[in-house]
Amino acid sequence: MRDVAVVGVGMTRFGKLPEKSIKDLVRESVTAAMEHAGAKIADLDAAYVGNAAAGIMTGQEQIRAQVTLSAMGIEAIPMYNVENACASSSTAFHLAWTAVAAGLYDCVLVCGFEKLFDENKQKSFMALGTAVDVEMVAKFLEDFAKQQKTESILSKDSGKKKSIFMDMYAYYTRQYMDRYNLTQEHFAKIAVKSHKNGALNPHAQYQKEVTLEEVLNSGDVAFPLTRMMCSPIGDGAAAAILCSKEKAAQFTNRPVWVSASVVGSGKPSSGLDDTLTKRLGPKAFAMAGIGPDELSLIEVHDATSPSEIITLIELGICPGEKAPAWIDNGVMETDGAMPTNTSGGLASKGHPIGATGMGQIHEIILQLRGEAGPRQVKNPKVGMTHNGGGILGVDAAAMALHIFKN
Amino acid sequence: MRDVAVVGVGMTRFGKLPEKSIKDLVRESVTAAMEHAGAKIADLDAAYVGNAAAGIMTGQEQIRAQVTLSAMGIEAIPMYNVENACASSSTAFHLAWTAVAAGLYDCVLVCGFEKLFDENKQKSFMALGTAVDVEMVAKFLEDFAKQQKTESILSKDSGKKKSIFMDMYAYYTRQYMDRYNLTQEHFAKIAVKSHKNGALNPHAQYQKEVTLEEVLNSGDVAFPLTRMMCSPIGDGAAAAILCSKEKAAQFTNRPVWVSASVVGSGKPSSGLDDTLTKRLGPKAFAMAGIGPDELSLIEVHDATSPSEIITLIELGICPGEKAPAWIDNGVMETDGAMPTNTSGGLASKGHPIGATGMGQIHEIILQLRGEAGPRQVKNPKVGMTHNGGGILGVDAAAMALHIFKN
Numbered sequence: 070m071r072d073v074a075v076v077g078v079g080m081t082r083f084g085k086l087p088e089k090s091i092k093d094l095v096r097e098s099v100t101a102a103m104e105h106a107g108a109k110i111a112d113l114d115a116a117y118v119g120n121a122a123a124g125i126m127t128g129q130e131q132i133r134a135q136v137t138l139s140a141m142g143i144e145a146i147p148m149y150n151v152e153n154a155c156a157s158s159s160t161a162f163h164l165a166w167t168a169v170a171a172g173l174y175d176c177v178l179v180c181g182f183e184k185l186f187d188e189n190k191q192k193s194f195m196a197l198g199t200a201v202d203v204e205m206v207a208k209f210l211e212d213f214a215k216q217q218k219t220e221s222i223l224s225k226d227s228g229k230k231k232s233i234f235m236d237m238y239a240y241y242t243r244q245y246m247d248r249y250n251l252t253q254e255h256f257a258k259i260a261v262k263s264h265k266n267g268a269l270n271p272h273a274q275y276q277k278e279v280t281l282e283e284v285l286n287s288g289d290v291a292f293p294l295t296r297m298m299c300s301p302i303g304d305g306a307a308a309a310i311l312c313s314k315e316k317a318a319q320f321t322n323r324p325v326w327v328s329a330s331v332v333g334s335g336k337p338s339s340g341l342d343d344t345l346t347k348r349l350g351p352k353a354f355a356m357a358g359i360g361p362d363e364l365s366l367i368e369v370h371d372a373t374s375p376s377e378i379i380t381l382i383e384l385g386i387c388p389g390e391k392a393p394a395w396i397d398n399g400v401m402e403t404d405g406a407m408p409t410n411t412s413g414g415l416a417s418k419g420h421p422i423g424a425t426g427m428g429q430i431h432e433i434i435l436q437l438r439g440e441a442g443p444r445q446v447k448n449p450k451v452g453m454t455h456n457g458g459g460i461l462g463v464d465a466a467a468m469a470l471h472i473f474k475n
Numbered sequence: 476m477r478d479v480a481v482v483g484v485g486m487t488r489f490g491k492l493p494e495k496s497i498k499d500l501v502r503e504s505v506t507a508a509m510e511h512a513g514a515k516i517a518d519l520d521a522a523y524v525g526n527a528a529a530g531i532m533t534g535q536e537q538i539r540a541q542v543t544l545s546a547m548g549i550e551a552i553p554m555y556n557v558e559n560a561c562a563s564s565s566t567a568f569h570l571a572w573t574a575v576a577a578g579l580y581d582c583v584l585v586c587g588f589e590k591l592f593d594e595n596k597q598k599s600f601m602a603l604g605t606a607v608d609v610e611m612v613a614k615f616l617e618d619f620a621k622q623q624k625t626e627s628i629l630s631k632d633s634g635k636k637k638s639i640f641m642d643m644y645a646y647y648t649r650q651y652m653d654r655y656n657l658t659q660e661h662f663a664k665i666a667v668k669s670h671k672n673g674a675l676n677p678h679a680q681y682q683k684e685v686t687l688e689e690v691l692n693s694g695d696v697a698f699p700l701t702r703m704m705c706s707p708i709g710d711g712a713a714a715a716i717l718c719s720k721e722k723a724a725q726f727t728n729r730p731v732w733v734s735a736s737v738v739g740s741g742k743p744s745s746g747l748d749d750t751l752t753k754r755l756g757p758k759a760f761a762m763a764g765i766g767p768d769e770l771s772l773i774e775v776h777d778a779t780s781p782s783e784i785i786t787l788i789e790l791g792i793c794p795g796e797k798a799p800a801w802i803d804n805g806v807m808e809t810d811g812a813m814p815t816n817t818s819g820g821l822a823s824k825g826h827p828i829g830a831t832g833m834g835q836i837h838e839i840i841l842q843l844r845g846e847a848g849p850r851q852v853k854n855p856k857v858g859m860t861h862n863g864g865g866i867l868g869v870d871a872a873a874m875a876l877h878i879f880k881n
Contacts, residue, residue: 070578115738121537124530130605131527131560132865132872139608139743139867145754147738148873149566152556154537160555164570171577172476199536202545332521332553337545348551459538461545466538467554 070170074317074324075473077106078431080307083419084274085186089304091120091127094182095137098306098424102178106310106320113310114174115147117165119158119181120423121458122196126184137182147174153332154200154458155370157181158307159426159469165311166330175316181428182306183421193302197234197422200459200466202337234372235299237460239291242375244341246293249389251378253293255396257284259374260298260416262402267413269444272428274303274419298374300420307427309434325437328451329356329472335461345457345465346383353453353470354385361386364472365449366408366436368429370457371415377401380455381409408446411436426456426469437475450475476576480723480730481879483512484837486713489825490680491592495710497529500588501543504712504830508584512716512726519716520580521553523571525564525587526829527864528602532590543588553580559738560606560864561776563587564713565832565875571717572736581722587834588712589827599708603640603828606865606872608743640778641705643866645697648781650747652699655795657784659699661802663690665780666704666822668808673819675850678834680709680825704780706826713833715840731843734857735762735878741867751863751871752789759859759876760791767792770878771855772814772842774835776863777821783807786861787815814852817842832862832875843881856881 079101081094089097095118103109118134129136134148153160158181165179187193245251261281267273279287279297287297310320317324333349354360361384369380378396381387386407387395395401401409412418412432415425433452435441452473459466485507487500495503501524509515524540535542540554559566564587571583593599651657667687673679685693685703693703716726723730739755760766767790775786784802787793792813793801801807807815818824818838821831839858841847858879865872 124536124605128605129608130530130602131558131563132606132608132867133558135740135865135867135872136608139741144744144867145740145742145751148559148740149570149738150558152537152539152558153554157537164555164573167570167577167579168573170579171573173573173576196536199530199534200538202535202538202542332555334541334551334554335545336551338550345551459541461538461541461550466541 071172072314073166073169073327074312074314075309075327075434076312076317076320076324077102077108077310078308078434079105080272080428080431081305082272083305083421083428084303086304087186091123091129091182091184092137092140094184094304094306095180096141098308099141099178099180102308102310108176108310108320110143112176113143113146113178114176115168116143116178117149117151117161119151119161119426120183121152121154121157121200122183122185122422125196125199126187153467155422155425156456156458156467156469157423157426159430159454159456159471160332160467162309162427162430162471163330163332163469166327169311169313175313177311178308179311179427180306180308181424181426183423184304185302185421186304202461235294236291238373238376239294241341242293245379249392251393255393256293256298256375257281258396259377260284263374263410263414263417266403266411266444267417270413270418273413273417274301275417294373298416300372300415303419303421305419305421305424305428307424307431309427309430323438325434326474327471328474329353329470331356332469335464335466337462337464339462339464341463344383345468346380346455349468349470350384353472357472359451363451364407364453365451366411366446367453367455368410368412368432369455371410372420374416377409377414384455403444403446411441411444411446429454429456430471433473437473477578478720479572479575479733480718480720481715481733481840482718482723482726482730483508483514483716484714484840485511486678486834486837487711488678489711489827489834490709492710493592497533497535497588497590498543498546500590500710500712501586502547504714505547505584505586508714508716514582514716514726516549518582519549519552519584520582521574522549522584523555523557523567525557525567525832526589527558527560527563527606528589528591528828531602531605532593532598559873561828561831562862562864562873562875563829563832565836565860565862565877566738566873568715568833568836568877569736569738569875572733575717575719581719583717584714585717585833586712586714587830587832589829590710591708591827592710608867641700642697644779644782645700647747648699651785655798657799661799662699662704662781663687664802665783666690669780669816669820669823672809672817672850673823676819676824679819679823680707681823700779704822706778706821709825709827711825711827711830711834713830713837715833715836729844731840732880733877734880735759735876737762738875741870741872743868743870745868745870747869750789751874752786752861755874755876756790759878763878765857769857770859771857772817772852773859773861774816774818774838775861777816778826780822783815783820790861809850809852817847817850817852835860835862836877839879843879
């Protein structure tokens, strides 16, 4: 397989952007990525576009890439419409990488976009709710509630919320609290760190620092989660240009190389000790030929703040018993030993689901090029992205992991 | 890029199957493909699943592969959810081919499925209607009606039908009638041939021969189309197993090789003389290293019967001026010089949109293996599939062409 480089990235600000259409979002992110790369439309051999919820939110299904890209004059080239829940656009990136690595194309565009915000919040929740096997989840929750006589996985008003995601995350988090002496305050500290990073990121949905007290008092979602630990609903798009080695040399002398690209799916039969992150992590490290200790920084899928530390544990980056000390000692801060979610992460940068994976990649590419401004990690060499999506049993339904090197 | 072989195919019967869920359809087709190949679940490295309308028809978006495949015990492997309108599953096949050709996987599953029939016909039409850029098509039709003062592209009651597809096909067909002396009777003859082939195909939605008079009198849709010239609404699934050369040898001594796999997208600015089929055909023939005259048989996207001959013209297989004679002389019959849609095609085998592309591939693989029973073409060497989808301007939005060799 051929070496593949990222030669440019671009994104919109994430946030509630009711004035922007899906065409606007795609145009803005793709134009930025092409300008960053110095690429023209004629350079593009193909386009891979990830989206999760446009069908429900805007009525546009089936040919979302063609509709959005042709509106900005990108037409006739092969276009691939990819879904994989919240991992849609990192899956699109993986498919683009595969094609360039195969030798099929020399220069391709990847874009992830989402318009998830709606005045009617139930519509957004309904869109999120299609990332599960509705039939199976209903049965699972019923069975689970029976087994756990003292505690239901569902919080009292989950029926009203019409989204089971936060209840699932909370349940999952409580297992980790028991196992590794993690407290609600630890997770609040992570949220404080996320918002601190987000405040330095002009593309973040939230750009305001918050205090520990503000996080703890921001409103209960499902113990131990409070509102400020949860990723918000929002819109946005992010894009990248991928090239073969030869083609990359035409655009930049600062290519960032894709050293691992792996996709995996959930296992409905698996439990908390056999998750997709645990299974997929070793494959990514093996493909990149590095150990977890060789990472300079990582963007993880913190749909809720506790997921940051849980993911670091599951990837073998942070030993579980050291998790409380890592948080207390600021190891995951931008100037710490394992900078995590320097972008602000999903909790602060935002989580327009089909754009999230490409948003993570955007951050890692900027960091590895030394272009991350006030949140720049010092001299990073290797960055990773961890992007999960959907629910299957207690597992993530979909996941894509990427490792990048200078 | 590595050689890639198809080692097994399977499909459900296409048709109105209200008793079957999307999980049932996927299970049935995938089980058949695995049995045909002699493959087990443990052999599968990844799965590529094409679907177009399950979001609207069943409410399941985002993780359709994971939901349907895990229900039959296929889990944890990488799964890719692919949309490309009526070309969804042939696009999934192309992505699977890319990955095996790249060396990323050795054995992968491809499946296309659709549940499009509903007692409420308007729901099916609404699902079909998401394969256009709604915004743009509305404007285009308005502009077009103004230019064409003597004739509107829309038939009188198209508003009621809530689907512009048949009007678009009819308009398109009328241009070809003028240009090449084709008549409504010619198209009726194609429909008679399709139904004759479908009657020999146990997987076809319609398995009954029809007469020329029956086709002509089956009810006007939009001149020159009559009802029996139009593909029906239906459900179904079709699947295939793809392998590297080394892996294929473990399964079969009758591999069928993928000698071309190309995907293209529409060009809203293009006209009838610069269509996606015209642009993409030469790329497929170049990749396969053959000319159109070297094909033994072809399955084309006959959403309506006239599209059969129009596609043969646009692909350079039939010279336009010879089109009436080709039809009159039975050139496209199973025992003719260019057997076309031996399966019955979309018009007779059926058109469950996300399954259609894989249904075409299913037919070509059976034919090349000599397993097509009473509709077997004599000693075929090279087969092609042509699968289009959606509308962008007057162009198809998406398309995948494949060429297979023994």
